[in-house]
Amino acid sequence: MDYQFKDIEKKWQQFWADNNTFKAENNTNKPKYYVLDMFPYPSGAGLHVGHPLGYIASDIFARYKRNKGFNVLHPMGYDSFGLPAEQYAIQTGQHPSVTTEANINTYRRQLDQIGFSFDWSREVRTSSPDYYKWTQWIFMQLFNSWYNKDADKAESIDKLVAYFETKGSAGINAVCDEDTLVFDADEWKALPEKIQQQELLKYRLTYLRESTVNWCAALGTVLANDEVKDGFSERGGYPVEQKKMMQWSMRITAYAERLLQGLDTIDWPEPLKEMQRNWIGKSVGASVKFPLERAESEDLSRENDPTTGSSHPAPYIEVFTTRVDTIFGVSFLVIAPEHELVAELTTPEQKADIDAYIAQTKKKSELDRMADTKTVSGAFTGSYVKNPLNGEKIPVWIADYVLAGYGTGAVMAVPSGDQRDYLFAKHFDLPIIPIIDIQNIETEADPTKEGKYINSDFINGLSYKEATAAVVAKLEEIGLGKAKVNFRMRDAIFGRQRYWGEPVPVYFKDGLPQLIEESELPLLLPEIDKYLPTETGEPPLGRATGWNYNGNEYELSTMPGWAGSSWYWYRYMDADNNTEFASEKAIEYWKDVDLYIGGSEHATGHLLYSRFWNKFLKDIGKAIEEEPFKKLINQGMIQGRSNFVYRLIDEEGRGTNTFISHGLIKDHKTSPLHVDVNIVENDILNINKFKAWREDFADAEFSLENGKYICGVEVEKMSKSKFNVVNPDDLIERYGADTLRMYEMFLGPLEQSKPWNTNGIEGVFKFLRKFWRLFHDANWNFSISNEAPTKAELKALHKIIKKVEDDIERFSFNTSVSSFMIAVNELTDLKCNKRAILENLVIVLAPYAPHIAEELWSLLGNPAGSISTAAYPKFQPEYLVEDDFAYPISFNGKVRTNISLPLTMEPADVEAAVLAHADVQKHLDGKAPKKVIVVKGRIVNVVV
RNA sequence: GCUCAGAUGGUGGAACUGGUAGACACGCAGGACUUAAAAUCCUGUUCCCGUAAACGGAGUGCGGGUUCGAUUCCCGCUCUGAGUACCA
Known part of the structure; x- marks a missing residue:
């Protein structure tokens, strides 16, 4: 049969789901490897072609590591609290949880189609009560802690109280507010409870204080510094003003020095570290x-x-x-x-x-x-x-x-x-x-x-x-x-006057914040009638009826967007645990994230706060590593590539219904118009689809070049209004997930930003068909030979084994795709259908194109699904050893000819052989060379 | 302004430690198959000179330098992108 990607991909995606193929073990002797993606906020727009780029890279890496014998944790979840769902709720009255659930389902369907090897049994959602229970729990630990500068770590607030009771404030070296009181032990004990509590608030790692905040009236909330761009909200672009408010803050400044020092110990992109250094200042x-x-x-x-x-x-x-x-x-x-x-x-x-x-x-x-x-x-x-x-x-x-x-x-x-x-x-x-x-x-x-x-x-x-x-x-x-x-860094505001976030597990008694009991967690988000501030200007939670703690008012603001994402990688380690955020044993085994892939836009938000919480969790003995993300890679942004048609403007300056091909516009007066990139192929407009696209184009006329309408091109942000959004669903429908996966990698280096251009995708699709054909005869019958492979075949195989291994280890996925093409071209030329070669080749390709690999692997007679853990073939350098080498012979650095000589030949003999050669004599034209440089196995340079 | 990243054919890009620049793919051109088209396959494709080939010249943003040899290292500049912005 010809390459039927649709059947194959559906079949194996179903198989993986039914068999929990990618479930990671917490009890195993295998070495661990933790590959993490920055989890998405499930927006209503679904995924566009830029979103999966990082996920594909991490998935290739995760699958490769499984083949290399690792127990791989590769989870996915949703950062599902956030503003857009709430804005939508305000407009429609629909509960944010309903919208969020619907959006998550769309995301899940789209992710499943791409064939990721996620362990979905560990999925987390920050908006789910059994998740945010632990976000609240961590908040409580922060509230119950202070930072002891002498020990250089967070310690229990009880320890501070005990100190005050015996020695007063003398000798305390803490990170605290400026206006702390000075007292001896007796004075402390004589202070009223309320004053004591007020004083302790000045030391707690999360505390309440009046601070100047970025107030966005249009959004009805406070924004973090990194959510404000040039005085406007990053989301929505509404004006932001400075306002004094009582706010929860996180004493991140206590960790400023450790956050700075830690940067030298982790393998992150230098620009990202630099941004954090500047931010810490x-x-x-x-x-x-x-x-x-x-x-x-x-x-x-x-x-x-x-x-x-x-x-x-x-x-x-x-x-x-x-x-x-x-x-x-x-x-x-x-x-x-x-x-x-x-x-x-x-x-x-x-x-x-x-x-x-x-x-x-x-x-x-x-x-x-x-x-x-x-x-x-x-x-x-x-x-x-x-x-x-x-x-x-x-x-x-x-x-x-x-x-x-x-x-x-x-x-x-x-x-x-x-x-x-x-x-x-x-x-x-x-x-x-x-x-x-x-x-x-x-x-x-x-x-x-x-x-x-x-x-x-x-x-x-x-x-x-x-x-x-x-x-x-x-x-x-x-x-x-x-x-x-x-330090330039300020304590981080930890609260927003919004509904769709984690409730703060705090109530107020005599105007002082008190924690609720740990046993009362999670403090559930109450139902309210409208998702707007109250008439008196209190946050939406003020609307909840009967929502109080034994008659005492709860905190009405909710936690900011970064709360749930500041520790989620631990939850994946032990996602179902309902007695701890993750068991000590699970953390002991998984420790930290080995590879983290995500966008650089989180440089001073998520990535800084996560490091802060991680250090705190380590201080209180819950985490093992000082840094949570050992190696981090930023995938580049995928920009949009817009296409344009050019409407002819008549002499009166009015638009006509005639469109001029791009190459001819300099002779006419035209106005450019965005055209849907999905009806354009290789910048050639599909005229029939264009006429059908919009009613007013139904009888459009065209001025063509060589019978074609060529569109103009510009790189812009990918957005609906520019008609340049490419949906992965459409590409999968047409070419399949394996082609999409490989093409996204083929586009260029992972870290580099680039415009999406579907133009080259055919080449990758053709490659997969050609690969499929290696296993089939001219009539598409599966046909494999058990003959012993030739030297040339072994060489092609081992070249690719080595190349892909090297490429993956240095995250150069684009070059692997090219090398696969070269290998398949070579094997096609050699007419190789030998099991000994192809069986190994399938394993090497599997991380990139898992569906086709699974299918061929089982056609080769292997147990279904076993390719996921099949051992990566061992590279044997002896197959690449050559006897001869075609030395490039250069004259003054310019290569003129090649001379094939044995690799064992010593430089002096090479020089003699080269100088004796007729071609060289011709170039020398009777002159004696000034100098001859011979680099064994590399090059010969003749200086004249 | 400061910091960082980058600039290679018509396009995406490759060249990993200073050693054959342009791999691989797209596009384009020509050809085969076909009544025709699609699909598929084959050939060519950095630029310039030359009918073509052989051959020759130029060439990795620009100008210098180091070196037998530089896309790669050094100095200066131009442009593009990102981050940051009165931080004392």
Whole structure:
């Protein structure tokens, strides 16, 4: 029979499902291998041809590893909480779980068609209660933990309480809020329960605090920083504003250093690691206190100013700097307009200026503030500080180029070394003090670290390294500064005012958050009448009737999208466990993910949060490895490839019903129109389908080239509105899953982004037919010979065994596909139908094209399904050994001819043989070669 | 601006450690089979000169360098894509 892909693929997909072929074992002596894909959010649009790219690659790898004798865990599931289902619910009243279920079914049908070797018995859905029970459980563990910097790990909050009870707050080295109280053991014990709890909240790894959030009114929720792009929501593009709200946060900053260090231990793409490094943003520098200089007139103003709320005026302004060595070049201080000392520092004479400036800053949106980095603006507070090292009087300004959220919200301005300070100084006519002898500050700041210091008191003449050390030592000595490491990363907001997410297992008593009992998990998402905020502006959960904890109100926000995805790889290890998130034994066996494939868009979201939770789970003894994903690969994005037709514009400028072929448009006035790529083949428009596509094209006319209508091409995002979406279902219908799988790989290197172009798919389909034909005679009868293979046949086989092995190990799937084609071409030329060759070849191909491989494998008489665990053939190098080699002979590096010589021949003999050769003599034309380079088994280069 | 990745025929791409650039496939052209078409098969296909072949010249974004030899290494530049953005 001819290659009947439809029957074959259906048959084997059914077989795999019926026989649980890909079920991974938790109890086995085999070595483990864990291949994971980033699980999808099941959107209503279903899969397009770009989605399975990574899944196909990981599936090939998983199948290959099974053939290599590994017990492979290759699971799939759904990140099924999320905004789109909820938006749809708001519009239609349909419960998000209903939409989600329907979408999952579509995804499952599409995934099954491609023939993935997923162990579906371990499927997880983040929105299912027996899954989110454990997301809530982890939240509770975080709530019950604090970060001990001395131990450099998370510890139980009980341990902290016990410490407070015996020693008070002295000697505690924790990652905590700024405003923690100082107390001894007795004072702690005397504190009311409520105050104690408030205090502990400042240490917990998940905690409630008022923070500035990205509020998106249109979506009715708070967004994470990585969900905001240029002041607009990433999903939907709605405006986002800054708003203060009580919010759950995760103290991810406790792990900043470990998250940074861990990057050096994992095999991830360098750009991705770089993104995480930038996101963490470690700066090594110093914090310096500038004492306030007080004038008598100020005291009056401060007394009358109720906004400070403090009877003790602040004694100093603290700044963070990475260039403490430039401290003698400080000619002014700049603090953020939002800085807490602004009101206190503003003198009556300057009040009007400052108020006007703050008003102006507030009006500017975040977007303007970012875009407008050129204009220099600021205002003088009227106050002064003293340089802590030389007592120099320094004016204090406010300006919006200083961010309240970074460092201390205050900077020491060194115009000679920092360009922003330089521009500010020029604009407001402030002094610019050169501090390094080789500095050139005529037109701009010079941030050099080379040269010797000048105008710098006791560090004059020192080098950068010496000066930094000397200044830090001096500041520490006088108690006005110290070396400090600062991180850009902020604690992560952990909550959104939405319905379709995990409920937070917390209720409020006397305004303080309390955990529910572990035995009461999962805290189920309640039913509500509408998926909108309440009339009083509370989140949708506020609508749930009777939803309270013994009369106490539950937390009304739900967890953010990244909660469920921050630990899901552990659930796959032991998906049915209902006493733990995964058993100790399962985690002990599977440990971590060996290969993780997914998009780079998750660089600073999912991949950072997952590493954070993993480190926490390790700290509390639940996980074994410090890093969850040993090796990670980003598959490139598949872009859309749009086709265009060109509508002729008549003299009055109106569109006609005539369409001009692409090659002819320069002679006409036309307007381009997207045309459905599914009615275009190799950029040639199918005119009949075009006429049927839309009613108004039914009697379209065409101006053709060589009888064909050629379409224009452009690379754009794949989207419905551009008519460039290619659905894998259609391709499978036409060519089968094996062809689709191989073609997606054939397209190019996995990591590279590329436009989808169906044009070459025929070549892969033809290859599979040709492969099928190796096993069949001219009448399509299965026909295999048991004769001993020839040397040439063995060589072709072992070449491909080696090649595919090497390619898969370095994730170069595209080159394997080419090599398969070469192997089949060679064997076809050799008319090889020998069992000894083909039986091995089928195993090598199986990870790529599993259906056809299964079919031929069973036709060869093997037990059905056994190819999945059949041993990968052993490469035998002796079959590739050649006696002779056709040496390329180059003259001055240009190859002119080939001379076949024995590989055993020594270089000196090769040289002699080559020079004696007639072709070489001809090229030398009587001249003597200056030099001859012979690389044995490679090349000969004659220098003339 | 900064950081990173990339640039090879008409197209997707290959060349893994500095050693025959353009494998493999698409497309295109010509041919076989066919009344015809589809399908299938065969041949050719980097560019230039040349009727063709032999032969010759150029050639991996641009300009230099190292080397017997560079798509590969080094320096400078151009362009494209991604990330990031007043981070003190």
